Every structure is written in structure tokens, then in C-alpha cells.
Amino acid sequence: MFPPKLTHSRAVVLMVAVTFMWSIAGVVTRHLEAARSFEVTFWRSLFTLLALLVILPMLQGRAVFSSMRRSGRALWISGVCWSVMFTAFMVAILLMPVANVLVTMAAAPLITALLARIFIGHRIAPRTWVAICVAGLGIGWMYGSQVAGLPLLGTLVALCVPVAGAVNWTVVQHSQRHGHAVDLVPAVLVGAVLSVLATLPLALPFQASAHDLWLLALLGVVQLAIPCVLAVRCGQVLKAPEIALLSLLEVIFGILLAWLGAGEEPGAAVLGGGALVIGALVFNELLGLKEEK
Template structure:
């Protein structure tokens, strides 16, 4: 599939809309809870990718997975942490808390790459890190007072694992070992399914729940992850980062309109600081490179 720049932008917007349905769908589950939610979504992601991967990459993709070197498997492990932490966080805290915390990904990635690879962090990114940190501190402070801190800490595992994942793939690329991200997603879904299965038993999900989680596995994870990799071949990194922020906006709106989950004032204030910091950082960087 070849995309023009304009088509890639529209596809990436559609990707963020698909990513954003996790919160509202989770709020309509009847009986499935915590690790069972994670297991079923990861399980259906595995089934979906087993069909999608040969269509997009041919059957030889499975041979490449078997022959994959350590960066591919470490990337898969990072994906498994992201899948598991995201769904568990949604069962412990609000959709808005989870998505705003996940939005820290680009800034945490910059910090991890600075510590692990020695990448220089521009002054604009340091300023964005400070501003986003203030927003998260405001959000976290209100949650500590309300006694709802655990879910946001779990959500923080997602951008941390994402930053480590990016650092691993960049280091592998520098050493001539490219990491194919979509097969890494499949490996992550398999690991997540295997690790959460013992914690999911005994199963309590109704047929209604399993149907919704199957939709998440296919529509919210397998399809958009595959399309995002295609978009990344056409769009530049700042464009991807800015468009990906739409997931936060779409996700909060869908949970608000579709599940009646009104975001708290502290989350909106802290989230506005985080989003402003990310937009400022990417736009200034884009302008300087231009």
C-alpha cells in the first residue's frame, strides 16, 4: 500500500480515532475485569495479526520473526508491557488520567535516549519536559489527595516502556539490525496473553464482553498499529507525534459522550499543560529543521 502525504495524514487521523475507542468500550464491559480484560484484548490482537501480517507482508514474515535477533524480542517485551499496563490502568483510573499520562511518551523517550544513547536534548525539549512535568504533578497531586494514585502509576508504565522500546530500536538500527515494528507488536501481544492468562482465570467475561474485547483486539490495536507503520514511512516524526495527540482528545471526548465519564478539573488543567508542552516542542523543532 503506497500513500501520498495527504492520504497518510488522513489515515493517521483515522488511526488515532481507532486507538481512542479503548476507554469508552472498556466502560461498557459487564463482568470482565483487570487482567481478564488485558488477556482477551491481547488474545484477539494475536488472532487478528496472524491474518493481517501475511496480507501486508507475505507469509515470509513469520520466518523473519523466527530468525529475529534480540532487539526484535526486546521490542516485543516492551510492547507487552504497554498492552498490559494500558488496559489495567483503564480498570483502575479514568480514561482521561490514562491518556494524559500516556501523552508523556515523546518527552520520556527523549530523556531515556539522552541517558542511554547520549542523544542531545534541545533547550525547547527541556522546557517542554518542565512544563509537562508541572501538568502531571498537578494531576497527580489531586489524585493523591483523593486516594486514586495507583491507576495513574500503572499508566505511567506505558510511556516508559514506549521510550525504552524506541531506544532499543534506534540502537539496533545504528548497529545495522533493523526492527520490524509490526511483528514486534505480534510478539508483544503473544507475551501479554501468556503472562495474563493465569491472572485472568477464572474467566468471568460474558459473551457481550468477549465481543467488545474482540473489537478492541482487531479495530483498536491490530489494524491501527499496522496502518501507523505504513504512515510512518511517509510522514515525518513531528507530524506523527502531533497527530498522535489526537488520541488523547478523541479518547476523552468518547468516554465523556459515550460513557458519561466527565474528566476532573485537575485532569483537564494538567492535560492542557502536557498537550501544550508537546505541541510547542514539536512545532518549534519542525520550524527550526525547516
């Protein structure tokens, strides 16, 4: 499925394509007819699960399923984190404007830096402390100006996404430090299974139309399963700061698609706060790349 060797330039192009695929969730969700809340999450996770059951054996052979049973607890913790991200993201998208959710998610690398410092002792560079403070101001500005118009539940659910992502990365790094590598693609499969099981009781009775099911299949396969597998592949070639910078394109693509495809125009506070968050992350990652060189 993949070329035997992925060059740096091809990995960059592939990662840009990945961020575009990730970004379609908001605009596609706005065109659903009857499916709501946890039913949306259930169907997307189910289609992701079915797609991965086909993709994984193609990539790693049928032995991948037996190897999962022998994996350590880090794989299963990572799977729980993926499940939280899958579920919280879709619920948040249905509760709040797409732009707010995406900007909140953009803070994930900085939240990761904090958790890694607290739990596994990673040193945080001064530039990252500055970026964390600036990003915090940006998110505060974005939400503070809309506090009366946004549901508190939606804000808390949206924050679950970057926090779960940060926990996931920290667990994987801690496991690798102790000689236990975690294969993130099977972890995505575990996350899809857990998301399906958790949301099924809450999704009943089903109301999705045939039109909705086609759109949710698109999300499960094209917006989640395929790009997650490709992103793991890109991570084998690109450095962490490069991945973090390129991932920001999801925010830009997602806001533009929701604006052009669903008429969801972002407010001044979202644009201003988002600019602070993205600017802080770009500043931090560019300096990180410069230091590595």
C-alpha cells in the first residue's frame, strides 16, 4: 500500500493531504439530516473500525491481530485515549462552532509539553513556556468573549480532545523509554472498538437516514481511518516539530471548509484568539527545528 521508502518531500506532501482529510469533519457534519450526538460518533467509529480491519492486515499481515493480544498495557491506554478523542471531537463539533473546536485542538502540542514535564520529566525550553502562556491567552480571549453564547459542556468536551492526545503521546514516549515500542495503528483500532461500544447504548434508537450513513462512512474511512494510518507513516520520516507545524493546516482547512461549505463564519474573537494559539505554536516549533539543525 505504501512505497518501500517514503522520502522527506513525499512525507510533507502526504502530511498536507492528511490534514485536509482530517479537516472535512466539520463541514460534512453540518450536512447531516437526522443523525445527532452520540449516533454520529457511533457510526463514524464503526466505519473507522471496519476500514481498519481491512487496512491493517494489508499493511502488517494477519499476525497483527495476534500481536495485539501480546502487547503491553501502553497499547490499551493509547487505545482508550484514541477512543476519547474520537468521541469527544464529534460531540464537540455538534455542540459548538467548528472553528472553536479546531483552535482548542491546536493547543495539543503545548498541553503535551506540560504533561510530559509533570509525568516523565521532560525539560520544557523557555521558548515553550512562552508559547504555552501566549496560547493560553489566545484560548482565553476566544472563549472569554463568547462565554454567554457557548455551552460550558461543549467547551469542556472540546478540551478533552487535546488532553487525551497529550496523555496518549506521553504514555507512548514513556513506554518507548523503557524499551516497549507502541504501534499506534493498532492503537487506533482499539480506540475505534472502544468508541463503538461506549456510544452504542447512547446512540439508540437510530435515526440516521441513508444520506447520513453515506456521509458518516466518508468520515469513518476518509476522514479518520486512512489519514490516521498515513500520519503514523509520516511520523516515521518527519520530526515531531514538522508534524506539529503541518498539523496546524487542519485548523485552517477546517475553518475555511466550514465557512465556504456550511456558511459558518468565524467571529473576530475566534480569529484573533486562534491567531495567537497558532502563532505561538509556529514560533515554538520553528525555533525547535532551528535548534535541532
